[in-house]
Amino acid sequence: MTLEMQKPETMSQQDIEQKVRAVISKALELEPDEVSPTASLADEMGAQSLDLLDIAFMLEREFKISFPRTDIMERATARFGEDALVNRGLVTDLGLELLRRTMPEVDRERLKPGLRAIDVTRLLSVQTFVRIVMRLLEAKQAFPRQCPNCGSLMEESEVTPEFTCPQCGTIVPLPSGDDILFEDLIALTADVQLQTEQPA
Amino acid sequence: MDRLTNRVAIVTGASRGIGAAIALAFAAEGAAVVVNYLSRKEDAETVVAEIQRQGGRAIAFQADVTDESAVRRLVRTAAQQFARIDILIANAGIVRDQLIAAMTLEQWETVIQSHLRGAFLCIREVLPTMMAQKSGNIIALSSIAADHAGRGHANYVAAKGGINALTRSLAVELAPKGIRVNAVSPGVILTDMTKRVRNLANDEILAQIPLRRFGEPRDVARAVCFLASDEASYITGEVLHVTGGFGL
Numbered sequence: 001m002t003l004e005m006q007k008p009e010t011m012s013q014q015d016i017e018q019k020v021r022a023v024i025s026k027a028l029e030l031e032p033d034e035v036s037p038t039a040s041l042a043d044e045m046g047a048q049s050l051d052l053l054d055i056a057f058m059l060e061r062e063f064k065i066s067f068p069r070t071d072i073m074e075r076a077t078a079r080f081g082e083d084a085l086v087n088r089g090l091v092t093d094l095g096l097e098l099l100r101r102t103m104p105e106v107d108r109e110r111l112k113p114g115l116r117a118i119d120v121t122r123l124l125s126v127q128t129f130v131r132i133v134m135r136l137l138e139a140k141q142a143f144p145r146q147c148p149n150c151g152s153l154m155e156e157s158e159v160t161p162e163f164t165c166p167q168c169g170t171i172v173p174l175p176s177g178d179d180i181l182f183e184d185l186i187a188l189t190a191d192v193q194l195q196t197e198q199p200a
Numbered sequence: 201m202d203r204l205t206n207r208v209a210i211v212t213g214a215s216r217g218i219g220a221a222i223a224l225a226f227a228a229e230g231a232a233v234v235v236n237y238l239s240r241k242e243d244a245e246t247v248v249a250e251i252q253r254q255g256g257r258a259i260a261f262q263a264d265v266t267d268e269s270a271v272r273r274l275v276r277t278a279a280q281q282f283a284r285i286d287i288l289i290a291n292a293g294i295v296r297d298q299l300i301a302a303m304t305l306e307q308w309e310t311v312i313q314s315h316l317r318g319a320f321l322c323i324r325e326v327l328p329t330m331m332a333q334k335s336g337n338i339i340a341l342s343s344i345a346a347d348h349a350g351r352g353h354a355n356y357v358a359a360k361g362g363i364n365a366l367t368r369s370l371a372v373e374l375a376p377k378g379i380r381v382n383a384v385s386p387g388v389i390l391t392d393m394t395k396r397v398r399n400l401a402n403d404e405i406l407a408q409i410p411l412r413r414f415g416e417p418r419d420v421a422r423a424v425c426f427l428a429s430d431e432a433s434y435i436t437g438e439v440l441h442v443t444g445g446f447g448l
Binding site: 026029048050051053054057058060061159160 | 276280327328331332334373374376377
């Protein structure tokens with residue numbers, strides 16, 4: 001069975017990880033066994049910023065999802081403001097706590113004071129992309145399949161992250177990855193906001 | 201003539217003039233061509249019919265290049281129809297000449313949007329496909345007007361100057377993915393767009409062209425074919441002038 005024919009619910013984490021590794025090896029022109037699940041894409045596999053975008057585009061096609069265009073620091077900045085997250089080029093304590101909560105796959109040893117903001121993208125690994133893909137597949141699975149106009153069951157597009165109603169032709173795009181991960185960020189940091197508003 | 205065999209090209213604004221000449225030249229070189237047009241459906245279909253008559257592959261597709269969702273449909277259709285996208289020609293654009301003191305905001309924005317926003321949207325949309333292919337070729341149509349100052353079309357000059365800067369910027373940004381970005385800068389070409397200025401000052405303009413003739417659309421198309429072909433595989437970030445020496 002090809003991946004395209006599988007339903008998200010039948011795709012195991014192992015299946016997803018295998019596909020993500022295949023995409024990353026293609027994007028970075030590496031042999032699949034050179035793509036370690038935990039290694040930094042930038043430091044150990046030579047990924048540049050454009051490669052990360054290339055990987056995102058490929059994952060969108062592979063899984064029919066809408067991958068985020070912003071990174072965690074951009075989303076967090078929209079939530080907390082830049083000053084709260086970065087001070088003189090270094091990630092603040094609040095920023096570090098936020099990274100620990102939103103990037104559980106990253107070794108805690110790497111999330112220590114002194115981390116430079118420009119080095120946050122160097123934390124990205126295969127596991128980061130697997131986590132995001134799984135989250136977006138979960139959101140897709142939970143997405144209502146009933147047409148908002150006529151109530152018929154919509155069909156998933158074979159090409160793009162959207163659903164089409166076979167009865168009335170309505171097209172409903174999936175929520176963007178940016179929106180989904182931003183909502184997750186808010187949920188994961190609800191108490192962080194309280195701390196910043198009411199400092200001890 | 202098979203320099204573009206098995207390549208797939210999107211040519212925006214290809215229903216007439218330089219765009220149509222490029223579409224026909226590409227097809228003659230073996231490429232499958234998506235002939236984009238805004239409103240001249242019959243002209244676009246004539247270009248497609250001519251390509252098909254000569255044994256080539258082409259489809260016409262209506263899309264306003266300043267409309268994000270329309271551009272998405274254009275590129276999606278091209279990829280679905282021909283399975284890949286090798287070449288994008290960002291040619292679509294219009295003129296609204298006026299002295300700057302009398303230029304309306306609508307005239308300014310219409311020209312800037314059709315050339316620059318249109319190029320941006322089309323380029324951005326083809327990139328996922330080109331990046332996945334690890335190859336691609338983007339050629340934007342500039343103009344000698346970007347380098348050779350003249351009165352009464354500051355909006356057009358600014359747009360084409362922007363195209364030149366965009367070309368150089370993207371050449372650097374996209375080179376790691378095997379995508380070349382160049383521009384072709386035509387001089388005074390025998391098209392509807394230049395008819396008015398040729399009527400007004402035919403002899404004066406000709407006197408400034410060392411080769412002593414106006415360009416034909418096929419002169420520009422040949423230069424575009426060269427840049428799109430593997431013969432230009434080491435050329436990126438260039439603005440190739442096709443002007444008969446105008447402005448030297």
